[in-house]
Amino acid sequence: MKRIVFTAITMLSTSVLYAQKDTSFYRHEVRASFGEAISCMIWLQNEAYYANFSVAYFYRSVKWFWVGGNFVNYFGEKLYYNWREYYSDGSFKDFSESKIKYAAAIAPEIRFSFLNKRAIILYGALSAGIGWENGYDNKQQKYPRVFPYFHLTYFGLSANFGKKNNIFLGGEVGIGFKGIFSMHGGYRF
Numbered sequence: 001m002k003r004i005v006f007t008a009i010t011m012l013s014t015s016v017l018y019a020q021k022d023t024s025f026y027r028h029e030v031r032a033s034f035g036e037a038i039s040c041m042i043w044l045q046n047e048a049y050y051a052n053f054s055v056a057y058f059y060r061s062v063k064w065f066w067v068g069g070n071f072v073n074y075f076g077e078k079l080y081y082n083w084r085e086y087y088s089d090g091s092f093k094d095f096s097e098s099k100i101k102y103a104a105a106i107a108p109e110i111r112f113s114f115l116n117k118r119a120i121i122l123y124g125a126l127s128a129g130i131g132w133e134n135g136y137d138n139k140q141q142k143y144p145r146v147f148p149y150f151h152l153t154y155f156g157l158s159a160n161f162g163k164k165n166n167i168f169l170g171g172e173v174g175i176g177f178k179g180i181f182s183m184h185g186g187y188r189f
Contacts, residue, residue, distance in 0.1 A: 025060070025063055026060065026166055026188035026189055027059060027060050027061075027189075028057070028058070028059060028060070028188065028189050029056075029057070029058040029059075029060065029066065029068070029186060029187070029188045030055075030056070030057055030186050030187050030188075030189075031055070031056045031058070031168075031184050031185065031186030031187075032053070032054070032055050032056075032184065032185060032186060033052075033053070033054045033055075033056070033172075033178070033182045033183065033184035034051065034052070034053055034182065034183055034184075035051070035052050035054075035172075035178055035179045035181055035182025035183065036051060036052075036179045036180065036181055036182075051074070051075055051076075052072055052073060052074045052075070052177075052178060052179060052182075053072075053073050053075075054070050054071060054072040054073065054178065054182075055070070055071050056068055056069065056070045056071070056109065057069060058109070058111065063113070063116050064112060064113045064116060065110070065111070065112060065113075066109075066110065066111040066113075066123075066125075067108070067109075067110050067111075068108070068109055068111075069106065069107065069108045069109060070105070070106070070107050070108075070109055070127055070129075071104070071105075071106055072104065072105045072106075072107070072131075072149075072177070072178060073102075073103075073104050074102065074103040074104070074105075074177075075100060075101075075102065076100065076101040076102070076103075078098055078099070078100055078101070080096065080097075080098045081096070081097045081098070082094065082095070082096045083095050099134075101133075101134065101135055102133070102134050103131055103132065103133040103134070103147075104131060104132055105129055105130065105131030105132070105149040105177060106129050106130065106131075106149075107127045107128055107129025107130070107149045107151070108127065108128070108129060109125055109126065109127035109151075110125065110126055110127075111123050111124070111125040111126075111153075111156070112124055112125070118160065118165055119159065119160050119165065120157065120158070120159055120160065121156075121157070121158040121160070121168075121170075122155070122156065122157055123153070123156045123157075123158070124152075124153055124154060124155065124156065125151075125152075125153035125156060125172075125174075126151075126152055126153070127149070127150070127151040127152075127153075127176070127178075128148070128149060128150045128151075129148075129149045130146055130147070130148060130149055131146065131147045131148070131149040131177065132144055132145075132146055132147075133145050133146075133147060149176075149177050150176050150177065151174060151175070151176030151177055151178045152174050152175055152176055153172045153173070153174035153178075154173050154174050154175070155172070155173045155174075156170065156171070156172040156173075156174075157170045157171055157172075158170035158184075160188075166187060166188040166189060167185075167186075167187055167188075168185065168186055168187075168188065169183075169184070169185045170183070170184055170185075171183045171184065172184065
């Protein structure tokens with residue numbers, strides 16, 4: 001039994017080392033992402049957001065590890081707020097305002113790659129930070145408010161293009177405030 005476990009660990013280590021071999025090793029990465037945010041926002045805050053846009057910078061210290069940060073914007077539903085003001089002479093006037101519900105988050109992120117090839121990178125990531133949200137005050141909530149931000153990327157894919165393979169397109173599947181699906185593109189240097 002010990003030989004089987006030792007052989008399995010050795011083979012796994014060899015395959016992981018082979019997966020990291022022969023990669024263009026750019027230290028810096030700038031990316032822009034677009035994703036859906038409605039699913040996790042409804043579950044966590046009973047709010048509806050439709051899309052998010054994020055920009056990120058990462059520093060790659062070794063071939064399989066990145067550290068960086070995200071700035072994420074959420075654009076959502078249009079909020080309507082109506083009220084009536086009464087005057088001393090008995091008359092009244094109705095007022096109405098509306099604005100787009102908005103939230104933003106800043107969060108550091110770490111990323112680990114499973115596979116580093118010249119044309120493709122597969123990875124997972126973890127991000128946590130703080131966010132800010134606007135809205136009209138109501139009985140349940142007061143605005144602006146601050147909320148904790150968390151996102152776990154189960155599976156990420158970057159397909160590398162260009163003469164030096166430093167331009168990339170890809171997507172992510174995860175759970176958290178960035179939503180379940182997102183698409184991204186960027187540049188490594």
